[in-house]
Amino acid sequence: xxxxxxxxxxxxxxxxxxxxxxxxxxxxxxxTEEHAAPYLRPALPDLVSxxxxxxxxxxPLAKDLEELGIxxxxxxxxxxxxxxxxxxxxxxxxxxxxxFLCIATxxxxxxxxxxxxxxxxSLVLNSLGDATRLRERAMRSDHTVVxxxxxxxxxxxxxxxxxxxxxxxxxxxxxxxxxxxxxDVEAQIxxxxxxxxxxxxxxxEIADVIDVDGRSCDVVTTAxxxxxxxxxxxxxxxxxxxxxxxxxxxxxATGILVSxxxxxxVSNIYAAGDCAEVHDILLGKSRINFGWRSAxxxxxxxxxxxxxxxxxxxxxxxxxFGQLLxxxxxxxxx
Ligand SMILES: Cc1cc2nc3c(=O)[nH]c(=O)nc-3n(C[C@H](O)[C@H](O)[C@H](O)COP(=O)(O)OP(=O)(O)OC[C@H]3O[C@@H](n4cnc5c(N)ncnc54)[C@H](O)[C@@H]3O)c2cc1C
Numbered sequence: 001x002x003x004x005x006x007x008x009x010x011x012x013x014x015x016x017x018x019x020x021x022x023x024x025x026x027x028x029x030x031x032t033e034e035h036a037a038p039y040l041r042p043a044l045p046d047l048v049s050x051x052x053x054x055x056x057x058x059x060p061l062a063k064d065l066e067e068l069g070i071x072x073x074x075x076x077x078x079x080x081x082x083x084x085x086x087x088x089x090x091x092x093x094x095x096x097x098x099x100f101l102c103i104a105t106x107x108x109x110x111x112x113x114x115x116x117x118x119x120x121x122s123l124v125l126n127s128l129g130d131a132t133r134l135r136e137r138a139m140r141s142d143h144t145v146v147x148x149x150x151x152x153x154x155x156x157x158x159x160x161x162x163x164x165x166x167x168x169x170x171x172x173x174x175x176x177x178x179x180x181x182x183x184d185v186e187a188q189i190x191x192x193x194x195x196x197x198x199x200x201x202x203x204x205e206i207a208d209v210i211d212v213d214g215r216s217c218d219v220v221t222t223a224x225x226x227x228x229x230x231x232x233x234x235x236x237x238x239x240x241x242x243x244x245x246x247x248x249x250x251x252x253a254t255g256i257l258v259s260x261x262x263x264x265x266v267s268n269i270y271a272a273g274d275c276a277e278v279h280d281i282l283l284g285k286s287r288i289n290f291g292w293r294s295a296x297x298x299x300x301x302x303x304x305x306x307x308x309x310x311x312x313x314x315x316x317x318x319x320x321f322g323q324l325l326x327x328x329x330x331x332x333x334x
Pocket of ligand 1: 008011012033034043076077078105106125241272273274275295
């Protein structure tokens with residue numbers, strides 16, 4: 001038996017481990033576009049702020065993959081799933097076959113289009129590479145504009161302020177998906193950020209970004225304000241990237257549509273984590289349960305079900321985007 005798992009985030013790693021637990025003899029391969037070893041995505045802001053160094057970013061769930069006989073193929077970005085031929089084709093021209101496939105490709109940030117025009121002034125905060133670049137840029141920047149709703153915007157603003165930057169946080173309003181932070185808690189957090197020197201602009205989008213002199217740029221907001229800065233950071237909502245599934249027969253809406261067993265429409269293909277729009281048997285509808293804990297739980301279920309288990313996903317309130325590491329948001333801001 002050969003299990004192929006796409007993505008080395010928490011869902012992919014959990015799926016591989018669970019498949020191994022249930023099937024000792026199987027060949028298990030995790031293929032990921034990442035070049036870095038699996039890491040703790042929720043700790044990225046701490047790398048930016050300087051509270052955590054690179055060695056402490058490793059995902060402990062992935063430390064013994066080799067001993068478990070799970071092969072990790074890095075730098076492999078899935079381009080197409082040939083469901084008829086049970087094969088995934090990668091952008092580097094190679095391919096991997098499977099008996100069962102688990103898609104755990106997470107989600108990607110959707111940055112404001114205006115930032116594409118000024119790549120030298122803008123960075124996203126999503127991957128280990130992004131956080132490393134951001135840390136390095138923060139050392140050279142004096143004023144940074146952070147754009148993004150809710151938790152991600154708050155964490156990026158906090159981290160960059162701790163790294164010594166003047167920070168203006170533009171919050172476009174509550175996130176479009178998922179469970180927003182309760183308004184009273186968010187109000188307290190915003191107040192604390194302000195007391196730490198973060199300037200806040202609520203209810204605005206980025207309309208344009210204009211290069212002023214090669215070293216600074218003007219961020220124009222939809223509220224009509226112009227903010228001069230040396231860096232713009234998009235700490236924005238993430239949405240599943242499902243283009244590579246076109247023509248595969250795997251159905252997707254916002255995310256990959258899966259049953260409560262995390263099975264797709266194609267009988268030997270499963271999906272788990274932030275890329276999966278799961279049928280919630282309690283609510284009677286499909287939704288994406290973004291968050292680390294939910295990704296681990298879904299990964300375990302999908303990995304187990306590929307290997308003959310029969311687990312059903314039941315969402316608990318605490319699965320969703322709970323603080324994974326350390327203190328609550330309020331305590332982190334101090
Ligand atoms: C800055 C930040 C802070 C966060 N903080 C928290 C927090 O405090 N608590 C919390 O619960 N959640 C937090 N999250 C969200 C959490 O990290 C995600 O919900 C979780 O990582 C989802 O896990 P996943 O395995 O589904 O996907 P991901 O972690 O996104 O992993 C998917 C993997 O698949 C790879 N991939 C994508 N497309 C392809 C392809 N075509 N081919 C091959 N590989 C591919 C990606 O590179 C990635 O390695 C945070 C996210 C960010 C960005």
